[in-house]
Amino acid sequence: MKILIVDDELHVRDAIRLLVDWERYGISDILEASDGQAAVELLQEQSPEIVFTDMMMPGMNGVGLLEWIQANAPRTKAVVISGHDDFDFVRNTVKFGGLDYILKPVDPDQLQEAVKRAVEARTKEDEERKRNQQRGMEINQIKPVYWDKMFSQCIDDPSYYHSIRDSVHQEFGLRPGDETCRVAILSLDRMDRKVRDKFASAMDLLFFSLLNICNEYLRRTNRGFAFRHWNSTREIILILWRDLTTASALLGHINEGIFRTLGGRFEFGLGSEKPLPPGLQHSYREAAEALDRRNLLQLSSWIHEKRPGAEAFRGPVLHFTDYEEPVRFAVRSGSEEQIREALGQWFREVRKLSYISPEQSELWRDEYHVLKAIWIKELLPGMTDSELGPLQEETRPYIVPLNDSGTLSMEKWEQELTASLLELARLVRQSQGREGHHxxxxxxxxxxxxxxxxxxxxxxxxxxxxxxxxxxxxxxxxxxxxxxxxxxxxxxxxxxxxxxxxxxxxxxxxxxxxxxxxxxxxxxxxxxxxxxxxxxxxxxxxxx
Incomplete structure (x- = not known):
């Protein structure tokens, strides 16, 4: 802690310096100034915590110094030491926040007491400031989670918005004219391979990074807020409430920011403009539908909007369950060649399709895992989850396998499915070999x-x-x-x-x-x- 002694008389400064055991109060640096202007310069350069000042000095006097301290260094504690028992001086000391007024000649006990009070006051203030800073840091850490939950609830029940309207307006600066919204969804189910590999074991870090980038763009013009949807493990929601006609362009700018930072782009679904808050859920569903019905075989745009009057694509109905028998026989045989041939029949039909939606892709995946569970029960009775090992991958969030152009990779998908079935066949062979059919x-x-x-x-x-x-x-x-x-x-x-x-x-x-x-x-x-x-x-x- 530093103190500054301000007096135009050297012997007074020396007396104050000698009369106090400064180390006892944790004071390591003692600065001196002969007038108010010199004191101001030291205050700006050294930031002493406590100032002892005379009132009558050439140039800037004690009153002027106290006034400057109150305006420019309000946390600095000031004690007046004066040879004048003057009411105006005392009044100004109180007016400008001085802690004490000591008359010359200086009484050592009074000076010690004044130093003690000043040090205690500054220490208490510093501790309170640290607590407030810590509290502020904790609040800043909790706040995003709080708003994630609040806005997620608004998506599920738009009427909930009315209970937090005032808080939303205060936190995000919504104006009375902000009465409509559009909801966008940033989807993680078709992810660039570089990003996927980089964050394979750190999905929370990926969410954190994406939210920071999205909200950096949204805060610039106060156009909305991005949050992690509590009811989904693979999407970020953006609620937009200003300049809605250019929402698609804004999402494009955000995506470019993501690309520059993370090295990959993401797909967005965008709902139409709806009243805020009653239309939140409707706009969200439109955004989700636009994503679910996009064609995984093409990537014409990273931003997908629900077009008025657009019908869902109606293509040939193809089910993985229709190919269950040859695949099951192939697994039972344990032959890699037969497994590849059985899967090849399925993929030959899939490759004939010109349209595959995420909705359809997930349906096939679900069909496969239902069949696989049946095969495990039939072919590996009594085997524990730990023994099944990699075959438990269906518990992980599904991410569409992509090629370098960002579209569905049939080759990678076939490789993943083949690897899963080969692992199942290996366990079947291992079980049969261990038991020897005895x-x-x-x-x-x-x-x-x-x-x-x-x-x-x-x-x-x-x-x-x-x-x-x-x-x-x-x-x-x-x-x-x-x-x-x-x-x-x-x-x-x-x-x-x-x-x-x-x-x-x-x-x-x-x-x-x-x-x-x-x-x-x-x-x-x-x-x-x-x-x-x-x-x-x-x-x-x-x-x-």
């Missing part, structure tokens, strides 16, 4: 799914028409444990999961995994885990 694996699967029932070795022998001795020997050979130990281990593993539910009694857990005797269940459980069921449950409860 009946002992059927027995193992039966035990895995019927562990809670009383299963004897003779039951398995009767069910699979094999001798008890053969089953016992073969099971031990393949799974390194006898049949009863295997069932017991499966039961205890399941019991450990059930014990995580505090609503289940130990006796209920025992019964659910196939033990009618709770004491015997506890004995087996402790033998295999080293803990009683009660102790194991307590261990689970202690885990964070």
């Amino acid at each position: 009946v002992i694996y059927d027995i193992e699967k039966y035990l895995r799914t019927h562990y809670h029932q009383d299963i004897a070795l003779q039951d398995m022998a009767d069910k699979y028409h094999l001798s008890r001795e053969y089953i016992s020997r073969k099971f031990k050979q393949e799974f390194n444990e006898n049949l009863s130990d295997y069932v017991g281990r499966i039961r205890i593993e399941k019991a450990k999961q059930l014990l995580g539910d505090p609503g289940l009694r130990i006796s209920q857990v025992a019964e659910m995994v196939g033990y009618s005797d709770e004491k015997y269940f506890s004995k087996v459980f402790k033998k295999l885990t080293g803990s009683s069921p009660n102790d194991y449950r307590k261990q689970l409860a202690r885990k964070p």
Whole structure:
């Protein structure tokens, strides 16, 4: 912290400097000036936090200095030290924000007290300022999320706008004449490959970057606001409320800004002009429809508008499900050649089409994943999600595969689909190879799914028409444990999961995994885990 001592008498400045233990108050720099003008120059150059000033000085006097401080350095704390007990001086000290008025000769105790009050006042003000800055930063971080939610709600229910109208007008500077709007959608489902690869594992960063670029353009002329739609994982919405006739050109400028910053362009859907707020949802649906019905095989424009009277394209109906049988047989065979041939039949028909919309593309994708789920259940029964691995990609947002010209790439699409089916075929072969089509694996699967029932070795022998001795020997050979130990281990593993539910009694857990005797269940459980069921449950409860 710095202080400035202003007095035309050197001995007074020296006395003030010597009478105070400045280090005690955290003051490291002591500046001096002999008149008000010199003090102003130091205030501008050094920004001292506290000023001690005389009143009667040549040139700019103390009153003039106090007035300048109030106007130009209002956070600086001022203390007057004067040899004149003058009412006007005291009044001006108060008028211009001085903290104290000390008479000469200076009383050391009064001076110490004045320094203490000035330091405390400035410190308190600095801390409050830091808190306000921190609060402001937090608000600025939260504000975009708040408006994302508010405007998303307005899209779903335009009447909600009335409850936030005043806040919207204050935040975004809407004028009484801004009574109509157009809604645009920035779509992420047909993304430039460079952008897609760059942000593959950082989609939130991509959204952040796109929103910043969009709002930079919109704020320049206060034409609207861009926000992340809470009800969609792959779109940004822009609500435009000014100069609506040139909205398409504005979106083009925004897209060029995105290209310069990120290296790729995006497609926009644009709805027609509607009243604000009742037409928000209607204009949004028009923008979404314009995007859904655009032709993925052509890229005549990055901006798509719903044209009045335009009808949806009616082309030949083509379903992936119509080709299910040859594809399923190919996967079952495990032959890469057969898989490529079966898919080739499908893609030969797709390539005959002159129009494919995102709507149609997603329908085919959904059909494929429904069929794939059926095939997995049929060909890979009992396989866990972790074992299926890459086959779970349908949980990720769908992004249309594009070529360098920005249109649907049949080659990439065929490669993606082929890779998915080859992975499925690999798992089928692996499963068949591991099990060797041997009946002992059927027995193992039966035990895995019927562990809670009383299963004897003779039951398995009767069910699979094999001798008890053969089953016992073969099971031990393949799974390194006898049949009863295997069932017991499966039961205890399941019991450990059930014990995580505090609503289940130990006796209920025992019964659910196939033990009618709770004491015997506890004995087996402790033998295999080293803990009683009660102790194991307590261990689970202690885990964070």
